[in-house]
Amino acid sequence: ILVKSPGFWCVALLCLMFYAGVFPFLKFATKLMVFKYGVDADVAGLIPAMLPFGTIFLTPFFGGLYDKIGKGATLMIIGSVLLTLVHFIFVLPFHSYLLAIVCMIILGIAFGLVPSAMWPSVPKIIPMKLLGSAYALIFYIQNIGLSLVPVWIGKVNQQNTGADGVIDYTQTMTIFAGFGAVAILISFLLLFLDKKKGYGLQKPNVK
Numbered sequence: 392i393l394v395k396s397p398g399f400w401c402v403a404l405l406c407l408m409f410y411a412g413v414f415p416f417l418k419f420a421t422k423l424m425v426f427k428y429g430v431d432a433d434v435a436g437l438i439p440a441m442l443p444f445g446t447i448f449l450t451p452f453f454g455g456l457y458d459k460i461g462k463g464a465t466l467m468i469i470g471s472v473l474l475t476l477v478h479f480i481f482v483l484p485f486h487s488y489l490l491a492i493v494c495m496i497i498l499g500i501a502f503g504l505v506p507s508a509m510w511p512s513v514p515k516i517i518p519m520k521l522l523g524s525a526y527a528l529i530f531y532i533q534n535i536g537l538s539l540v541p542v543w544i545g546k547v548n549q550q551n552t553g554a555d556g557v558i559d560y561t562q563t564m565t566i567f568a569g570f571g572a573v574a575i576l577i578s579f580l581l582l583f584l585d586k587k588k589g590y591g592l593q594k595p596n597v598k
Contacts, residue, residue: 398516449503470504475571
């Protein structure tokens, strides 16, 4: 019954696409700040470091918001759109470090929005007796993706490294924007399924 649930597969694939657009990106984000935005190497790491610190405060806030007002699928759509927007901006030929900082802040908001709505939505989709199996399978799918995506991105970066050692991240960021675009489509599909099957994703958790 678990693998036959379209809602389960939407959450699993959304988890994969969203986290694939965040964690592998953070592994080379410092070099992106140096090569594209001219940030000094000694402080470049501080900009990507803003993201996890920001989510410490934002995730509980958005989780509480979901509990009170609902709109879980909507929150996932907004977060996926923000993720895609950030990576699309990183593709553009702008080289202001201030823009890079703003993008990281927006990415932090997205990283707070989607997980805080996605994980509490699983019990609304999957029967309680299968909840443990559902979470395990979602993490299994996620970890397979997070092990393969960095390998792919590493090869793309290697192909786009110039003779001077400078990496052109245009193709790489396009891939990440693609992950975000797929996440948007899945989020809308989840909203459609919620209306069709009555999962209750748009309803508040606190009655």
